[in-house]
Amino acid sequence: MADRNFIYIAECSDGSWYTGWTTDLQRRIRVHNSGRGARYTKSRRPVKLIYWEEYPTEKQARSREYEIKQLSRQEKEKLVRAAAGKGKEMSVEQFFDKVLSVRLTEDRRALDIIDQTLLPGTIRRIRLETKEEIWEAIKKLRVRGAPAIGVTAAYGMAVLSEQFEETSFDTFYERFKALKEYLASSRPTAVNLFWALNRMDETALSNREKGVAKVKELLYAEAEAIREEDVAISRNIGEIGFGLLKKLKKDGKPVGIMTHCNAGTLATAKYGTATAPMYTALEQGWAGTDMHVYCDETRPLLQGARLTSFELHSAGITTTLQCDNMASQLMKSGKIDIIFVGCDRVAANGDAANKIGTSGLAILARHYGIPFYVCAPSSTIDLKTATGEQIPIEMREPDEVTQMWYKERMAPEGIEVFNPAFDVTDHSLITGMITEKGLCTDPYGESFREIGLC
Ligand code: MRU
Numbered sequence: 302m303a304d305r306n307f308i309y310i311a312e313c314s315d316g317s318w319y320t321g322w323t324t325d326l327q328r329r330i331r332v333h334n335s336g337r338g339a340r341y342t343k344s345r346r347p348v349k350l351i352y353w354e355e356y357p358t359e360k361q362a363r364s365r366e367y368e369i370k371q372l373s374r375q376e377k378e379k380l381v382r383a384a385a386g387k388g389k390e391m392s393v394e395q396f397f398d399k400v401l402s403v404r405l406t407e408d409r410r411a412l413d414i415i416d417q418t419l420l421p422g423t424i425r426r427i428r429l430e431t432k433e434e435i436w437e438a439i440k441k442l443r444v445r446g447a448p449a450i451g452v453t454a455a456y457g458m459a460v461l462s463e464q465f466e467e468t469s470f471d472t473f474y475e476r477f478k479a480l481k482e483y484l485a486s487s488r489p490t491a492v493n494l495f496w497a498l499n500r501m502d503e504t505a506l507s508n509r510e511k512g513v514a515k516v517k518e519l520l521y522a523e524a525e526a527i528r529e530e531d532v533a534i535s536r537n538i539g540e541i542g543f544g545l546l547k548k549l550k551k552d553g554k555p556v557g558i559m560t561h562c563n564a565g566t567l568a569t570a571k572y573g574t575a576t577a578p579m580y581t582a583l584e585q586g587w588a589g590t591d592m593h594v595y596c597d598e599t600r601p602l603l604q605g606a607r608l609t610s611f612e613l614h615s616a617g618i619t620t621t622l623q624c625d626n627m628a629s630q631l632m633k634s635g636k637i638d639i640i641f642v643g644c645d646r647v648a649a650n651g652d653a654a655n656k657i658g659t660s661g662l663a664i665l666a667r668h669y670g671i672p673f674y675v676c677a678p679s680s681t682i683d684l685k686t687a688t689g690e691q692i693p694i695e696m697r698e699p700d701e702v703t704q705m706w707y708k709e710r711m712a713p714e715g716i717e718v719f720n721p722a723f724d725v726t727d728h729s730l731i732t733g734m735i736t737e738k739g740l741c742t743d744p745y746g747e748s749f750r751e752i753g754l755c
Contacts, residue, residue: 446568542578564643651745
């Protein structure tokens with residue numbers, strides 16, 4: 302993460318206050334608030350970060366640090382009181398804003414995405430204006446995660462069809478259809494892409510009588526509705542998942558959670574799906590130290606290492622990163638109480654496609670008796686697909702495995718590589734599927750019907 306400059310006040314074990322400077326406020330909060338901060342003097346250890354201010358340069362922050370150090374205790378207290386709401390960790394809301402995956406630009410002529418291929422080292426937002434740019438951003442995983450892909454496709458349809466000059470609906474719709482097919486060819490597994498494109502299609506067709514100008518307006522409204530619904534959906538998933546976490550919280554110990562890939566804020570419009578229970582916990586007053594999340598690094602594209610651990614760490618949640626092949630050892634050690642993963646497509650029988658490696662985790666979880674939950678917005682449940690066997694699995698380029706993350710190539714030239722982006726977890730291994738409408742269990746077909754999904 303790029304350096305930022307903060308001055309902060311921390312309360313110490315002896316009741317005194319300490320003023321300091323840092324470039325990593327979230328780390329300071331975590332270290333201090335967990336009581337693990339280094340002692341400033343023999344009897345004085347920071348135990349709580351109670352105030353902070355951010356400055357653009359180290360020089361400005363340092364000069365403010367000096368100023369605050371000169372203040373009396375009473376003056377400092379006044380400062381902290383007046384801040385009311387500063388002096389706290391970055392709010393969950395500020396955090397969501399910082400890592401928002403996709404939005405429309407203010408002029409509504411383009412998409413503004415955070416380029417996820419550059420994270421966590423560089424936080425850069427990019428503008429996508431053409432259909433090729435949007436297609437490439439989805440294909441290359443600049444924007445990724447099933448719900449975020451759906452929102453991107455919906456915004457893409459609205460922005461690009463706004464540029465069509467046709468005034469008759471039939472000729473407008475011909476171009477609209479071609480655009481839809483083009484965007485649909487970007488990635489095959491996440492059903493949200495097709496679900497969102499179909500919703501946009503239905504909006505255009507069902508309003509054809511209203512004329513092209515009105516249809517264009519309604520397409521923007523539909524894309525916005527898809528984004529807003531995603532926020533509400535993951536909020537509900539978060540509530541249900543948090544209910545499960547509360548039951549696991551015992552003896553003041555953090556709840557051990559494992560997750561795979563990134564089904565977080567970056568993959569959705571706000572709360573993520575697998576991360577929604579964690580962010581809901583923060584919103585409802587849990588400290589970041591009340592949970593301990595173990596993120597699989599997620600070979601080969603490292604969504605766990607680059608994205609999930611970045612997100613959770615930035616949000617102040619205790620986070621540990623491990624390689625995928627360490628999951629079994631962790632589960633065996635008793636550190637994992639529950640597993641939450643996302644999904645890209647769920648078949649009618651509950652088989653769930655998600656990032657490659659997920660099904661292995663589910664098998665391990667069954668072995669170690671750890672509850673394994675799939676967080677599934679209804680937009681990801683594809684009742685037209687009977688079982689996991691019919692879910693198309695995206696195959697990706699060999700160099701993602703052989704060289705992408707290495708200084709030099711790490712496999713012989715010409716070696717054959719097996720690189721599926723997803724696998725399918727058998728429904729029998731899934732303890733429960735958390736949808737926005739309720740918790741579903743096996744038999745899933747029946748359970749989906751009960752909550753009104755079909
Ligand atoms: O290839 P990716 O990074 O798009 O894969 C993402 C996942 O597998 C996620 O777990 C899934 O899309 C759910 S996101 C809420």
